[in-house]
Amino acid sequence: MPLNKPELFHIAENWFHQQGWKPFPFQKQSWEAFLDGKHGLLNAPTGSGKTYALWFPIVLNYIQKNPEYRTKHKKGLKAIWITPLRALSQEIKQSAERITQDLGTQMTVGIRTGDTSSSERAKQKKNMPDLLITTPESLQLLLSSKGYQKVFKNCSAIVVDEWHELLGSKRGVQMELGLSRLKTITADLRIWGISATIGNLEQAREVLLGPASEALTNSVLVKANLNKKITVKSIIPKKMETFPWRGHLGLHLMEEVVPIINNSKTTLLFTNTRGQCEIWFQKILEKHPEYAGEIAMHHGSINKETRLWVEQAIRNESLKAVVCTSSLDLGVDFAPVETVVQIGGPKGVARFLQRAGRSGHRPGKESVIYFLPTHAIELIEASAMQKAVRNAAVEDRIPYLNSYDVLIQYLTTLAISDGFYPDEIYLEVKQTFCYQTLTKETWQWLLNFLVMGSQSLKTYDEYKKVEVESDGKFKVNNLAIARRHRFQIGTIVGDASLSVRYQKGGYIGTIEESFISKMNPGDVFTFAGRNLEFIRIKGMTAQVRNSPKRTNKIPSWMGGRLSFSAKMSEILRQELYSAKLDSKFQSIEISALAPMFAKQREESIVPKPNQFLIETFKSRDGYHHIFYPFEGRAIHEGMSSLLAYRISLLTPITCSLAFNDYGFELLSDKEINMQDVLDNNLFSPEYMLSDLQKSLNSNEMARRKFRDIAVISGMVFTGYPEKGVKMKHLQSSSQLLFDVFKDFEEDNLLYQQAFTETFEHQLEEGRLRLALERISSQEVVWKKCENPTPFSFPIITDRLREKLSNEKLADRIKRMTKLLTK
Template identity: 45%
Template sequence: MHHALRPIEEWFARRGWTPFPFQQEVWQAYLAGESGLIHATTGAGKTYAAWLGAVAEWLADKSSTRTTPALRVLWITPLRALVADTVEALRAPLDDLDVPWQVEARTGDTSAAVRARQRLRLPAALVTTPESLSLLLTQPEWRDLFADLRLVVVDEWHELLSTKRGVQVELALARLRGLHPHLRVWGVSATMGNLDAALDALIPVIEGQPSRARIVRGLLPKPMVIETLLPETIERFPWAGHLGLTLLPQVVATIERGKTSLVFTNTRSQAEIWYQALLEARPDWAGMLALHHGSLDRKVREWVEEALRARRLRCVVCTSSLDLGVDFSPVDQVIQIGSPKGVARLLQRAGRSGHRPGAVSRVTCAPASALELIEIAAARDAIAQERIEARQPLETPLDVLVQHLVTCALGGGFTADELLAEVRSTRAFRRLSDAEWQWALDFVVRGGASLHAYPEFHRVVKRDGRYVVANAEVARRHRINIGTIVSETTLKVQYTRGGVLGAVEESFAARLKTGDVFFFAGKALEFVQLRDTTVFVRKAERREGVTPRWMGGRMPLSTELSRAIRAWIEEARNGILRGAEMEAVRPLLEVQARWSLLPDADELLIERVQTREGHHLFVYPFEGRLAHEGMAALIAFRLSRLRPITFTMAMNDYGFELLAPEPAPLEEALGVVFDSARGAQRWSIAGADAPLFSVQRLADDILASLNATEMMKRQFREIARIAGLVYEGYPGEKSARQVQASSSLMYDVFAQYDPENRLLEQARREVLERQLEQSRLAAALARVAAGRIVVVDTPRPTPFAFPLLVDRLRESLSSEKLADRVRKMQLALEREA
């Protein structure tokens, strides 16, 4: 044991604890000057692993006086909600160890007085967010503020890794390493599949130098129980979301069994619906039941978090806003409504219960449709085999680079060669070309090719060889704009007499008429008016209303879970039904096998059926909703090139439907001559022989097949905000609609006068990758080419097809009419079955 660690070991002993080997490994590595990534289960003691090495170092430094030092530890966290908890956890050992450090927070919520004091001198340990760190780097004196920095900890790195905020962190770390070449950086991460890439993004290897970074695994054996609530009867013709509330009595009984429960939903809308349903089922739980999601006002969320810690709540209905590292040890069980859609997400949420080393984590899943039973069984199996999703780091997002250039120009200025070397030292920009760098530099200096005539886009000037910001208005605008990497177009919801409830998306608010009732923050609200960026409401007397839908809520099936589901369906085809979930779903699978087939993992099933609505093609790649959205548009486009034909489309996580008034030229598109002697019911071909599913010209065909311009304009809105082209103004200064209008205008200007603008190319790339998962789509098409395509003509829609039919109807029918229509369809199919 390193002699400096003796006080830490003694402190653990006084509390009756023994440090885990992974904690000791991190402390010793830190004291040896190393950096790394801590990969450990939730509640295993990651915070103390990352923190106490720096405390031990200070205690062992004989030259250190006992006065409070300036900033030594910078702790970056992705969520403001984690900040208060983290500050508390870091302070806990300091008094006992007689360490006179100040630990403070700095976020958008920090008071102006505290921020002003911190501009002169930072505390010994500062807990902050990526945006607040970037803001500090805009201070001309930032080098003085960070002069004594020894350690940066990036918490929940898996949450930041594949996002632009993660790239913002990479660039900030490169700045700090420029100041302190031997700065130690430790990432803290829970469940993730590609740890090497995660480590490389956090601590890039410098060419010609040995790596001083390691991965420390602290995956303590943690007992995990994953149970499923099984419906009494299984619908052989299921539809998404329908089964959910029929399990309400079983969910209520599960909540009654535990002292404190978290009920996780995948969307904010679903959270609102379940909160109302639980309250109606158990009115006596009023005051003990709470709601928590990212669109609620911060004060509301903080009240819920505090009440949960104090054990005043029986149950909280929540979204991902509570599945990060908020330390809620009192929670003894987690209920997951619907499929978790990902292996890592289920692990993360399960870990919120029994949030201490060695305690049992218990999660109960309530499927929202019969097919989700297969997802839950597959997720449990993937967890047992440790097959966790990878998070892919982003490559070269130029909008973030443009923002960073202005940040650096504000923070004392930069020389081009030095900053280029610094930027290229990050993983995100290691392949940044000279041409891209020159373009970004030109863009901040003179607005690029199309904006050079407008002085407000000349943000940076060159003086004595250094690039600086000389204009106070540019400086003010940029500092306000730094938070735009996370901002969405949302409008505040406020009572006419004052209190703020939270925020809804503009697209929802724009549809409301005076007198409309909607559920939000667990309350029935009547819409009064929309003024500037505020939705004014009052409490409603009526209890019927709509629930806001948030665009961020559509979680697609993860790649790991998709793969697992295909394997389980292949097992079912071979007569193997493992576990209670698969036994429960047996009636559905038997009808599917009888009317069509259960595909092998390397087969693509296409079903053709004719109904009164027209001619349907149902295609089942099992690749997740986003990939299917791109694939449906692609296949429809390629079919219509052979013969002019208009398709109506629907898609879910399992497949997609193409509906047309006349039969689609499927044989021609697959490159086969149809031979009636083979039997019209079923035939198959090798996927490699099917040009319809070719990867050739994939990106061009996808963009040609969609309303790509509209999608790219939407994506460009975010890029324009981050790059500082669109100024959002102080709160209330400019409406979201104006921001949208000016970014749309900017898009048109670039498209017409500056088509080579690299931000346009970035919008195209992000639409393909983020909105349509192009790389996943390409991998799916390659998988189809390597296997077989099976075409089955069925006289009626199968159990796999039924949810797709309903999803298409959902777009045009109210929920009551939809339920009636679906019931009739189900009865008709049940008679046939």
């Protein structure tokens, strides 16, 4: 006799009771909806028990359908759990196994990611585990194997974890396509997403399930209202600098962090970049050798064994502190972590909340996060963060539209497994959010591209991958093409990575080619907490040996330059506007900045909500013109080019541009007549796009974007593992294609996509337009200054950084500050 719902609930509640827990309302809501056959999106923070909210109903559903589950086991894949990070799969597996074993089912749990051994994969090929934990890329690999329909036929559920991380990226698009196929080939599939808080939750559900699908109408949004208390404490320097600059990574406040580490069981110190992580780790150990063996480092480029060791050591409470990057932002469950320190502005509210939630990682526990500013102006960010935490203001994640490169990759994947019939797949693809506007005409272009490799390439056989069989099925019959394609499934394209190994073989981690290419044999650099001497590059490996020499060379990775989110910019402006002289409602951070604001007011103003500030002054470097939109680095990059172009139409002038998150500078050899410029409607949002295209070397930016598109769509092959193709070759082959399309085939969809992505994603054209509209409605205040102001100081010193070494820069800044504070 199958069990009814109350009896199934009793099994689950009983299990919770044995653990000494009580299920939360949101967990029960999820069980109920799932067992009723509904799809859904669960909105729950990390550490709230979201894993049990969905593993349980999956197992209970199996128990209900197989009353003799204790004695008879029905083999085959029953549910898939997708995680964006392989690092989390062990933990998700442990949660699933606790349930399946304690409830006496004979269900097996398996993992399939890039780390899975080939013997384990072969085993899975014969016998799929009942519950499979995998990544978006590995799911696509399963779709590329012959007979995949049989494997998925009886799958009852797919759970996409950390959906907010995938949304707004091409991995999210890859997921949408995978789901569109699974919906067709499984009889009774429930699709569930788990997402931390984002601004557009409703849209997130729509993207997951498909905008016009039956799944969406039969779905629920479950929210875990756990009212977690988050306390933000700023570390305020005893001596406040009036002229802030970005160069010192916050190290001058290191001694303030030591008591925090000593008073907590375990502390995570989050830095924004891997380079900063390396420096902090090194400096703490230099000053406090007593921490040796009790402090570790964790970032995405360190080898897997070390990372897993660090994660385990945090769980065992054997480490006092870990200096880390966003590699520990997600998922991994660390109960012992008591305190989190954020070094420097995290640039986004969601990221900050995610990191705060790593401490007190238990339902109902308070999370404490310390904010350590790397320079004074970042205290405004700290104050803004506190407000954001109080008002739960979080960013939207904007989904991609019409990513043709991902679609071409997906169609090739289907063609190398069992082949596909275009009419059937067209209907599936059109139901996804990303391709809802896909026309028949565009679809035909994509099919032609698969078969002939586009108009201008049809004389080259290597671009002809797919054949059309007599019954109209699209199929890849060439084994070499299939093999190459499987190696390249995925949408994450970075700078080529080299592995770093000792000459005698030990693997240390990965480093980007652009960093190593600047090194000469004998140069010493710091990586993974060690001083290493570079010997040579062999294949895709940089060989090194330990070195006693000290060095200040630290690898930098491309991910190092984050920009403010729109939400963050908005809250930051509001905080800045609160810096009035007499305000009783100021935060302690804004009050602590009083000396800096006072100095700013001597030469200039602190802008009010209805004001837009421009400062100009002259120095031995030339004429400085500084604008303060407070919109974040990405927007300032586009806006500075746009203004420079519009000014050059009025007076022939050459400028060099510098920008940070607060504003940007046009530095020229001649003075710009500001009044002229302002009278000419400089900030008008009209003609923005065409001016932007003329102002930027948009060809160059699109060329860089095209490299990724060429790799994802399979036009350029990145090489087999161990025999990677050098970045230079990738660059040159994708540039050749780019130029061919530019000259002979401008309507090529992949070529056009490169431009769309440049404007929509890199320059955030929509946000730029809104910023210009806002500025057009403000009163422009132009201040002619004698000297640099505290607001302009970080921008000017940033420009010097490009030219001077760190020591020379620090000396020069000391001299400048001395002059200015006289």
